[in-house]
Amino acid sequence: MPRIKIIDDRTGHVREIECSGFNLQYVQSTGNGVIQKIRELNNGKYDSRHWIKNEFYAPLAQKIKDKFKEKVPEFTSVNINKILFIEDTDYMGDELKRDDDVMWIKKAPKQLTILTGYEFIIESREFWTERISKEQIIALIYSCLKQIDGDKLRTPDVKG
Template sequence: MPKIKIIDETTGEVTDIECVGYNLQFVESTGNGVIQKIRALNNGKYGYKHWIKNDFYRPIAQKIKDKYKEKFEEFTMINLDKILFIEDTEYIGDELKRSDEIMWIKKANKQLEEVTGYKFIIESREFWVERISNEQVVALIYSCLRQIENGYKIREPDLVGWKEVIGTLGYGWETTKSEIPNLLDGFNMNDFKMLRKADKQVGFFDSKEKYYEQG
């Protein structure tokens, strides 16, 4: 577990803070007054109904970036440390209609960016993430990353999830209960174990272990 240690060099007093994540801001005594930021907000409460899920989604996003950075030059400009992943843990959807959004990306507002240093927020809904397949999770994160343009702004996709996603997975890929192809190679079940909670009911279509046993 990380521990933040603050030492008063005048008095020698030491303050220890045990934590699972942190967002430190400080002004250097010899600097020009600009607030410096060190952040590692990985897992914790965010507001009254959201949880920070960087621990869950960032490793998957890293694999996607590494896979496509040669194909898409803009992927090389994506700084994953500037993306805050949050998940709505209170939302309840309609399993029959399945028409609402599961995951999306937005630009962080100016105040949040100034305070935390995050430029983008990828928000998801736990209700749906726990009911879709691992392949759909990968495709959703991929689709969000494709919206980052030049590392600092958001653009709209050409189609729902981009042309290549539609061509590979078919229409309705984000809500279907049917099996869909693997968008990326190199994933295994360990990449998704934190998303599948043992105390929550899992449908028969939620886990596709056979695709990842070879990963």
């Protein structure tokens, strides 16, 4: 588990924080005022409905990229570290109709990209991901990754 130590050189006061993830921003006292960022957000609450799921989905995405990078040339430019995986934990679907999406990709809002470095968000619905197989989740992540075209998205070949 990561631990953050903040040491005040003037007072010697040490503050230690244990965490499951972090997004640190700081300005160096000797620098030119540019905000520096260190990010490792893997699991935590994103907002009132969504949980960050990078801990679970990013390793699957990396395996998909590694396995198919020679067959899918577009994968060579995909940076998994620039994708935020979030899951809607409140959504309730209709198991009979099944006319809604399980997982999709979108561009991250500009402010989120500036603050965290994430360029894309892959969003899923827990209601459905709990009801499908790991293989189906892998296929959905694959489809999302195929849509990444540099810093923009192309039209999906499969919708789910």
